[in-house]
Amino acid sequence: MADSERWPDKAMVDRSEGFGERLLGVLLDRAHEMPPQLIAPLVAEEVARVGGRDVSIxxxxxxxxxLVPLPGRRLTVGEPEPIGDSHAGMAFLSATPVEVPQADGVRMYLPLLDGSDQVGVMALTLDTADDDDRRLLRRLAGLVADTLVTKHSYTDRFFQARRREPMSVAAEIQWSLLPPLAMSVPQVEVAGILEPAYKVAGDSFDYALNDDILHLAVIDAMGHGLNAATMATVAIGAYRHARRADIGLAEIYAFMDQAIAGQFGPEHFVTAQMMRLDIATGHLQWVNAGHPAPLLIRNHEVVQRLESPTTLPVGFGGEKPLISEQTLQRGDRVLCFTDGLIEEHEAGEEQFGEEQLVHWINRIERAEKRVRAVVRALSHALMDERGGATSDDATLFLMEWRGGTADHLAAVD
Structure with missing residues (x-):
């Protein structure tokens, strides 16, 4: 089809500003120079223009x-909403709007999605809601999420609102190092979680989707506190530097090894798991440098450990590692985890162990659907099962391969 047949003449298209464009455009136009504290009153004003009230972020x-309320002028600030047992939490975990009829109208909970990472939820009340309201508010929520993510780098207020207890300096460093906790595209979805959230030090993860290749790494630096956080920072920095140089997994391992040994000496090390997944074919490659073997989940059940030759932890000068390979089936999930998850135990008692981990994975996989919901539920269930013990960091990173393409997202209907 020729472009002239596909696209109408510019003069024939109505390019005047409609109500929806004007509503979203005000936020978009002003966001560039807007101080962070003015986002809340502007959002409340935008919602009021469609008949909404009692706005909470x-x-x-x-x-x-x-989910904790963000303070701000013209926002309704109530009590935190539990993610696992609230309408707001349902919208957050499912990444879909939730509507709750009330005596004075309908309470709407709209997920705040930055890309596919759930930032939070915007709640508001309307007298009634039709499809035009839903479409406009869904797009407004997306724009609000993007604005919050952009402005969070300019202020401490969003960080402060999210804290439920004091955070260690080591954890502060680790959280500043992390990528978004979740990512979802049509071919693949990933999510990670760190425990203890406010005291984590040596554990971290990183990922990047470069064209059809998903790169990911999970690391565990020896020790605790600032020393471990510093080592983890160097390890992740070295991983990113090597990954962006477009070299193979074996060469990435060697570069990280040299960086840790050169900076910290021969008595220090970092265990690591580095992976590459071709999201077009499902071909998975990985190097295991002292980590527990990943688990392959198929049809919501653990079917095998992804055994592989292990090389020495990063920093110990190991030989060139062997690359392990596995072809995934559509819908397969791969779970990476650090040893703190299975080695925790109370004094004089047995370690938590991998058998219990597998039991809980199978149980939660049958109850939850989305990757992020599974990771969150699994981490919290394991923490509760271990009696809240956190003598070591514990990290989970889960990915699901779906296959297919995303080309349809680049086409304008």
Whole structure:
């Protein structure tokens, strides 16, 4: 089809500003220079223009247990909403709007999505809601999420709102290092979680989607506190530097190894798991440098450990590692985790162990659907099962391969 047949003549298209464009455009036009504290009153004003009231912006806390209200002029600030047992939490975990009829109208909970990462939830009340309201408010919520993510780098207020308890300096460093906790595109979805959220030090993860290749790494630096956080920072920095140089997994391992040994000496190390997934074919490659073997989940059940030759932890000068490979089936999930998850135990008692981990994975996989919901539920269930013990960091990173393409998202209907 020729472009002239596909697209009408510019003069024939109505390019005048409609109500919806004007509503969203005000926020978009002003966001560039807007101080962070003025986002709240502008959003409340925007919602009021479609007949909405009682606006709340709820952000996920660091422990991924509650949605906490963001203070701000013209916002309704109530109590935190539990993620696992509230309408706001339902909208957050499902990434879909939730509507709750009330005596004075309908309360709407709209997920705040920055890309596919759930930032939080925007709640508001309308007298009634039709499809035009739903479409406009869904788009407004997306724009609000993007604005919050952009402005969070300019202020401490969003960080402060998300904290439910004091945070260690080591944890402060680690949280500043992390990528978004979740990402979802048509071919693949990933999510990660760190425990203890406010005291984590040596554990971290990183990922990047470069064209059809998903790169990911999970690391665990030896020790505790600032020393571990510093080592983890160097390890992740070295991983990113090497990954962006477009070299193979074996070469990435060697570069990280040299960086840790050169900076900290031969008595220090970082265990690591580095992976590459071709999201077009499902071909998975990985290097295991002292980590527990990842688990392959198929049809919501653990079917095998992804055994592989292990090389020495990063920093110990190991030989060139062997690359392990596995072809995934559509819908397969791969769970990476650090040893703190299975080695925790109370004094004089047995370690938590991988058998219990597998039991809980199978149980939660049958109850939850989305990758992020599974990771969150699994981490919290394991923490509760271990009696809240957190003598070591514990990290989970889950990915699901779906296959297919995303080309349809680049086409304008």
């Amino acid at each position: 709820l952000l996920q806390d660091y422990g991924q247990r509650v």
